Amino acid sequence: MHRLITSGLMFGGLFHVAAPALVERYNRALDHLTGRRTELEDFHVDLSGFSPEIGDEFEDMDYLNPGGCNRQFILLSTRQADAPLLEMKFSNSADILREFIAANEAQLFTLTARDAVAGELQNSVWSVADPERLLDIRRVTVEADTTSGTVRDAETLDALIRRFRTEPDAWWDDVLVAKMIDLARRTGDVTRAPVTFENPSFEAQDFWTSHHGGLYVLRSVPKPAILARAMDREILGDLPVHALSDRGAVAGFLRDNALAQPIVEGRGPDAVDILREKMDILAIDALAQGGHLPETPDPRALRRATTRHADALPPAFHSLARVLSWAEGRGDWPRIDSDDPAYFHTLRGAPGPLRDKVNMMLAEIGPEDFRQLHICHKSAFYARYAAMPEMWKAWVANNLATGYAGQTADVWRRLYASDAVPRMPKVPLREGWPIRREGPWD
Incomplete structure (x- = not known):
């Protein structure tokens, strides 16, 4: 692979993590997600925060994606949106991450100035060892927060502010006021600069997955089907399954759905x-x-x-x-x-x-x-x-x-x-x- 790497055809466009502060933020997020830390002093990360150097260090290229089902991510900068997604298990993961970053660019820019944002792309299933479980995937929800819990604290503070404004005797509740002041020290003024994430849930009707030999689940078209490289056609529910080697069936599927x-x-x-x-x-x-x-x-x-x-x-x-x-x-x-x-x-x-x-x-x-x-x-x-x-x-x-x-x-x-x-x-x-x-x- 050396030729590809030196030519910029592999691992190109990754985000370089070299500043000690960024390395420490990454380690805090990595420890938060996996309980592990890297000894590397500089490395490169992809769109999701996955680093091939750290994967090599851990001898585990799935250290941010155990089971290959619910991918975890670490964001150190909004510039990661320009990086590719490596070790992809589901084709929609990159689109979801980029859309999430674009929808929350201002919040992420502010949060990553002080801390890493860590999270997970949560499918509706926890394992795809059984191929039929792939058909249960309908939506992907983005769970994200800083390692210090800024978003969680902001939500709590927002709820306390609403309570303070609506309860008649809230002005005299010293405990409530003290909690609000303590949280505001960590989150800032959430009434002027809300710390919330938009579009946390995404449709997952159509996707490619590397699991079970590689297959395409396409359900939003007039004639939905699964197209598989190697798959037992009887274990994937009611959808028709076409082998990619069946040229006539694939051609008909593309034609019937104008794809x-x-x-x-x-x-x-x-x-x-x-x-x-x-x-x-x-x-x-x-x-x-x-x-x-x-x-x-x-x-x-x-x-x-x-x-x-x-x-x-x-x-x-x-x-x-x-x-x-x-x-x-x-x-x-x-x-x-x-x-x-x-x-x-x-x-x-x-x-x-x-x-x-x-x-x-x-x-x-x-x-x-x-x-x-x-x-x-x-x-x-x-x-x-x-x-x-x-x-x-x-x-x-x-x-x-x-x-x-x-x-x-x-x-x-x-x-x-x-x-x-x-x-x-x-x-x-x-x-x-x-x-x-x-x-x-x-």
């Missing part, structure tokens, strides 16, 4: 560039595994190797080549249905709240597109990277470092913004074809 659209939107230079990039990526993946790549990453050398070893290229490469010929005006529109190996490489998530989850699913279905896998499904990318030969790693790290790392926003927007109306030719269904084998543009 996908073509990644190229018509002829032109943009479509040509996207298709050429995808073809190069598929060529690198196939040639590396066959031992046919040059030792040094170079575009011209890749073109020569692609020509010389065309028989080693996957069928998806040749299907995309036919689409490229059409996009360049050199050929007819090709028919690509769900049985074609290139089918899912021609799609991206449609606009809407499930766009990112669909892109994640498409990346998992077509992992040979390592750029899409890195952008949309990092945990799957890192697992595949670790298992691949060194030549593949060198080429992949170079490709991502030169073609993606320095322009992440532009690349993401060009590939996955998906806010344009497709302008693709209409192709009638071939007679006798089942509906589930429709192409993406029918």
Whole structure:
């Protein structure tokens, strides 16, 4: 993984904790949540406050997520909102944390100036050892406070103030007044600067989870279903379960719920560039595994190797080549249905709240597109990277470092913004074809 780390492709964008005061605040929060402290004097944390260095120190990458069900978090700064979420078990955890920080930015800015904010993303279940328990997850509640209990004290003070204002004899209650003064010393004036958190509870209808081999629970669509990599279909309740390897079933699910659209939107230079990039990526993946790549990453050398070893290229490469010929005006529109190996490489998530989850699913279905896998499904990318030969790693790290790392926003927007109306030719269904084998543009 060293190539990825030095290229900023792994553990990039983390929040650096180096000041002794921040380290001590982190340790107080860590002790509050887990009963442990770190001996490290500086380290990096992600969106949730998880540190890969501390995970290595503890030999426990789940030290803030025991059981992988109710993730704990430590906030030292609102700038953590810009950091990625590592060791993700549920896809909605990052969105919930970022929304929580955005909704409470002013309060968090004030609180983290003096203390760490620690808390937990509480699902409605405590364990997902039984796969069917995943279906009981409907909402996620954010429980958060400083290590000194500022929010709790503020709530208590607020209740005492209401009592003081409404009870006729409260002016003469010395005990009540003393409690209010003592709490106000710790919380400040909660009547002018309330110390409360907004939006503490979030819907969890749709999510990906790494548990039980990895699966997608999508319930907010007209035809809900579970899509799983490896799962016994009979133990997940009443929802239909589709295997990700069942290309027709997945294609039908995406079509029936209008969740996908073509990644190229018509002829032109943009479509040509996207298709050429995808073809190069598929060529690198196939040639590396066959031992046919040059030792040094170079575009011209890749073109020569692609020509010389065309028989080693996957069928998806040749299907995309036919689409490229059409996009360049050199050929007819090709028919690509769900049985074609290139089918899912021609799609991206449609606009809407499930766009990112669909892109994640498409990346998992077509992992040979390592750029899409890195952008949309990092945990799957890192697992595949670790298992691949060194030549593949060198080429992949170079490709991502030169073609993606320095322009992440532009690349993401060009590939996955998906806010344009497709302008693709209409192709009638071939007679006798089942509906589930429709192409993406029918």
